[in-house]
Amino acid sequence: MINIAIMGYGVVGSGVAEVCRMNADAIEKKAGQGINIKKILDLRDFPDDPFGDRVTHRAEDIFEDPDIAIVVETIGGTGIALELSRRALEAGKHVVTSNKELVAAHGPELMALAQAKSISYMYEASVGGGIPIVRPLHKCLSANVIQLVAGILNGTTNYILTRMDAAGIRFEQALSEAQEHGYAEQNPTADLDGLDACRKLAILGSITLGEYIDSRQVHTEGITSIMPPDLLYAQHLQMKLKLIGRFRLLLDQQADMIVAPMLISRSHPIAVADDVNNAILVEGNALGEALFYGRGAGKLPTASAVVADVIECAMHLGRLPHLITWAVSDRTIVRPHDDCPVQALVRLRDSLPAERVRELFGPYGAEPVQAQDLHEHAWLVGRDAVLSEGQLAARLRLLDADVIGRIRLFV
Amino acid sequence: MINIAIMGYGVVGSGVAEVCRMNADAIEKKAGQGINIKKILDLRDFPDDPFGDRVTHRAEDIFEDPDIAIVVETIGGTGIALELSRRALEAGKHVVTSNKELVAAHGPELMALAQAKSISYMYEASVGGGIPIVRPLHKCLSANVIQLVAGILNGTTNYILTRMDAAGIRFEQALSEAQEHGYAEQNPTADLDGLDACRKLAILGSITLGEYIDSRQVHTEGITSIMPPDLLYAQHLQMKLKLIGRFRLLLDQQADMIVAPMLISRSHPIAVADDVNNAILVEGNALGEALFYGRGAGKLPTASAVVADVIECAMHLGRLPHLITWAVSDRTIVRPHDDCPVQALVRLRDSLPAERVRELFGPYGAEPVQAQDLHEHAWLVGRDAVLSEGQLAARLRLLDADVIGRIRLFV
Numbered sequence: 001m002i003n004i005a006i007m008g009y010g011v012v013g014s015g016v017a018e019v020c021r022m023n024a025d026a027i028e029k030k031a032g033q034g035i036n037i038k039k040i041l042d043l044r045d046f047p048d049d050p051f052g053d054r055v056t057h058r059a060e061d062i063f064e065d066p067d068i069a070i071v072v073e074t075i076g077g078t079g080i081a082l083e084l085s086r087r088a089l090e091a092g093k094h095v096v097t098s099n100k101e102l103v104a105a106h107g108p109e110l111m112a113l114a115q116a117k118s119i120s121y122m123y124e125a126s127v128g129g130g131i132p133i134v135r136p137l138h139k140c141l142s143a144n145v146i147q148l149v150a151g152i153l154n155g156t157t158n159y160i161l162t163r164m165d166a167a168g169i170r171f172e173q174a175l176s177e178a179q180e181h182g183y184a185e186q187n188p189t190a191d192l193d194g195l196d197a198c199r200k201l202a203i204l205g206s207i208t209l210g211e212y213i214d215s216r217q218v219h220t221e222g223i224t225s226i227m228p229p230d231l232l233y234a235q236h237l238q239m240k241l242k243l244i245g246r247f248r249l250l251l252d253q254q255a256d257m258i259v260a261p262m263l264i265s266r267s268h269p270i271a272v273a274d275d276v277n278n279a280i281l282v283e284g285n286a287l288g289e290a291l292f293y294g295r296g297a298g299k300l301p302t303a304s305a306v307v308a309d310v311i312e313c314a315m316h317l318g319r320l321p322h323l324i325t326w327a328v329s330d331r332t333i334v335r336p337h338d339d340c341p342v343q344a345l346v347r348l349r350d351s352l353p354a355e356r357v358r359e360l361f362g363p364y365g366a367e368p369v370q371a372q373d374l375h376e377h378a379w380l381v382g383r384d385a386v387l388s389e390g391q392l393a394a395r396l397r398l399l400d401a402d403v404i405g406r407i408r409l410f411v
Numbered sequence: 412m413i414n415i416a417i418m419g420y421g422v423v424g425s426g427v428a429e430v431c432r433m434n435a436d437a438i439e440k441k442a443g444q445g446i447n448i449k450k451i452l453d454l455r456d457f458p459d460d461p462f463g464d465r466v467t468h469r470a471e472d473i474f475e476d477p478d479i480a481i482v483v484e485t486i487g488g489t490g491i492a493l494e495l496s497r498r499a500l501e502a503g504k505h506v507v508t509s510n511k512e513l514v515a516a517h518g519p520e521l522m523a524l525a526q527a528k529s530i531s532y533m534y535e536a537s538v539g540g541g542i543p544i545v546r547p548l549h550k551c552l553s554a555n556v557i558q559l560v561a562g563i564l565n566g567t568t569n570y571i572l573t574r575m576d577a578a579g580i581r582f583e584q585a586l587s588e589a590q591e592h593g594y595a596e597q598n599p600t601a602d603l604d605g606l607d608a609c610r611k612l613a614i615l616g617s618i619t620l621g622e623y624i625d626s627r628q629v630h631t632e633g634i635t636s637i638m639p640p641d642l643l644y645a646q647h648l649q650m651k652l653k654l655i656g657r658f659r660l661l662l663d664q665q666a667d668m669i670v671a672p673m674l675i676s677r678s679h680p681i682a683v684a685d686d687v688n689n690a691i692l693v694e695g696n697a698l699g700e701a702l703f704y705g706r707g708a709g710k711l712p713t714a715s716a717v718v719a720d721v722i723e724c725a726m727h728l729g730r731l732p733h734l735i736t737w738a739v740s741d742r743t744i745v746r747p748h749d750d751c752p753v754q755a756l757v758r759l760r761d762s763l764p765a766e767r768v769r770e771l772f773g774p775y776g777a778e779p780v781q782a783q784d785l786h787e788h789a790w791l792v793g794r795d796a797v798l799s800e801g802q803l804a805a806r807l808r809l810l811d812a813d814v815i816g817r818i819r820l821f822v
Contacts, residue, residue, distance in 0.1 A: 015697075019554050019697045020554075022696070022697070023554060023555065023556055023696065023697065026553075026554075026555070026556050027553070027554060029621060030553045030621075031553075124551060130695075130697070130698040130699065130701065131701050132543075132547035132550075132551030132552065132701065135546070135547070135550060135551055136543035136546070136547050136551070139543075139546060139719065139723055140535060140543030140546055140547070140716065140719050141543065141715070141719060142437075142438070142441045142442075142718075142719045142722045142723070143430050143434060143437075143438060143714075143715040143716075143717075143718030143719045143721075143722060144434065144437070144715050145434055145437050210440065210441075269683055269704055272680055272683045272702075284541075284715060285433070285434065286426075286430045286433070286434065286541070286711040286712065286714060286715035286718075287541040287705065287706065287711070287712050287715045287716075288541065288705065288706045288709070288711075288712055289705050289706065290541065290542050290543065290703070290704065290705030290706075291683075291702070291703070291704035291705060292701070292702070292703060292704075293680055293701065293702035293703075293704065294698065294699065294700055294701035294702060295698065295699045295700065295701075298699070300697040300698070300699075301697065301698050301699055303554075303697060304552070304554040304555050304695065304697035304698045305551065305554075305698075306554075307553075307554030307697075308550060308551050308552065308553045308554045310554075311553045311554060312550055312553070316731060319730065319731055320727060320730055320731050
């Protein structure tokens with residue numbers, strides 16, 4: 001029997017307890033021993049919970065207990081979670097986390113701490129919820145030079161876009177629906193603004209390169225300004241509009257990284273992911289393409305990924321630390337956004353003459369697309385020659401008041 | 412620098428060498444040391460190959476070389492491959508294989524041999540080519556009770572069915588095309604008869620249960636008798652016709668296992684896999700569904716999975732053997748085929764009165780489907796109540812000469 005502690009008994013934390021209870025037999029068979037939740041750290045009490053008697057409000061009860069080998073951190077955020085993760089590692093406890101914000105912001109420090117102590121710091125659940133991606137990307141694809149990691153990394157926004165597309169409703173209404181179904185938090189800013197997807201993308205990019213990528217360097221746009229006509233263009237072009245995070249390795253070993261709404265062909269494997277599902281495509285120079293698809297969030301899926309890490313940790317306790325570490329280098333890893341290539345659908349007011357569009361975008365390719373609104377025309381630009389984000393932005397600034405919007409194409 | 416040997420320098424074996432050469436830097440970074448191919452065992456010589464000088468015809472040159480720590484087995488089949496794998500393990504060499512036939516037939520023996528020697532026997536490449544599935548299923552999903560593992564496990568047959576569907580051509584012509592493209596071997600029997608998919612399914616089932624499943628107990632049908640009208644029904648029903656392997660855990664811990672052509676909804680995630688791609692869906696009681704998709708075969712994809720195993724082995728050499736082992740039990744794991752539930756599209760000659768069909772299948776559900784051929788009618792049966800394979804077969808025997816064919820539905 002191995003003793004663990006859970007820090008943070010919210011959605012994922014209580015899910016971890018639930019998975020441990022409901023799959024106790026399968027887990028014991030796999031781990032070679034049972035997993036006992038000895039302590040749960042939370043500010044609240046849970047008198048009606050089956051594990052309510054394990055709750056403590058003092059972190060020391062965990063860190064000073066020599067029987068507890070593994071600590072699960074499901075607090076979230078970078079405040080108290082950072083402090084408690086540090087203290088757990090310093091106390092020699094293996095740490096398993098689902099906290100993408102913490103891993104993206106302080107991963108290198110926590111990994112170094114674990115490495116110095118020869119213990120594990122594991123974070124499979126930080127990306128893709130229950131979908132295995134961290135370990136496969138690191139271990140199973142290790143013989144490849146990974147050229148692309150791209151996909152739908154946030155379930156909340158994917159649900160909203162799916163509903164806007166299927167029901168023709170506006171963003172605000174789709175958001176309300178998502179909240180009613182429990183797919184969006186009461187304060188969904190980190191999801192809607194693309195921050196959550198950006199952190200996950202930075203984690204995947206860091207694993208791919210073995211070097212830490214600061215998520216704040218990734219150009220990030222959310223979905224709050226998506227309008228129903230944008231979806232009409234997607235349908236007209238046999239595409240879907242998805243919030244996509246994309247890491248692309250460039251020839252100079254820099255990475256082109258972005259999180260933004262993009263138009264993607266309906267037949268593309270990434271586009272199979274609707275509703276709250278995630279899909280992550282990985283392209284390696286030997287492998288070709290592989291796709292990982294499934295429930296990217298939710299209580300039990302995410303908890304099952306946490307518990308899988310706990311099991312692996314328990315199986316090898318004291319023998320081999322599990323660390324997928326990132327070097328911290330001072331080279332510029334993320335290429336400046338303005339220098340990255342882009343293809344986009346540009347929506348312009350009717351008042352703007354087509355000649356002006358051809359003059360500005362012609363050399364890069366400018367194909368007219370049938371307008372989905374009476375008062376505009378629309379163009380696909382950048383498909384013939386490389387157009388940079390900076391060049392696109394400069395041209396749109398020139399057109400200024402005549403620009404209704406632009407949506408990138410996934411390429 | 413770690414020395415390895417390759418046994419069998421065919422498509423996958425030479426791919427392993429190619430991946431080691433083309434990704435040498437990335438592999439050295441990951442493994443912490445370079446990988447050197449010291450010896451290649453084959454009956455042939457390869458004077459023009461960059462590794463031609465490593466070729467030997469004597470297995471002893473590998474087994475007796477104390478510098479060689481890891482041996483790759485890419486011979487295929489269960490003859491000499493079995494003998495050489497045994498000898499390699501007995502000589503204390505870690506073995507990495509892509510040989511699904513050997514793993515399916517003799518996995519337990521070879522795993523036990525490795526376990527006794529505290530060395531690794533790794534077989535990620537035996538299923539799904541380059542798609543990570545063996546390790547994720549074992550490690551990442553270990554907190555789940557896995558209820559379903561199903562998908563498209565063979566690229567050759569999937570290519571043929573995709574071409575028959577898209578081009579409306581007959582089986583023989585699609586097979587010729589597959590052979591021209593190098594997607595089908597000159598003797599493609601193991602692919603076409605479903606044997607290859609069956610072995611992979613048995614491996615996935617064995618990993619899922621942690622118990623050895625003999626692939627010979629899995630009911631297996633191939634695609635050689637698929638006719639163009641079958642594809643017309645698929646289209647009419649908004650479905651695709653795919654060769655699907657399916658493992659389903661039943662309440663009594665027996666497994667319902669089958670490999671057969673099945674009709675599957677076009678919008679089902681598995682159906683995203685066309686051409687030579689594979690797609691494997693895993694359903695766990697905490698996770699929900701996760702899908703693994705990509706190139707399921709081919710020289711470099713498969714080789715990259717082999718090399719990933721070599722890297723993991725090299726990283727932990729002498730510290731921790733990598734074994735995903737199966738217990739051998741004497742319980743009946745695979746439920747007898749006749750007792751498994753089935754839903755099917757039944758194609759019957761026009762001469763048979765509809766009353767007779769309703770009489771035989773009515774209690775189980777019998778919905779008429781618009782016939783795709785002038786001289787027949789067609790029914791979906793088994794959708795209202797549980798119809799067993801045995802019951803279906805008995806009823807079709809009663810109708811005998813009036814039966815044109817039947818295709819199962821994926822459920």
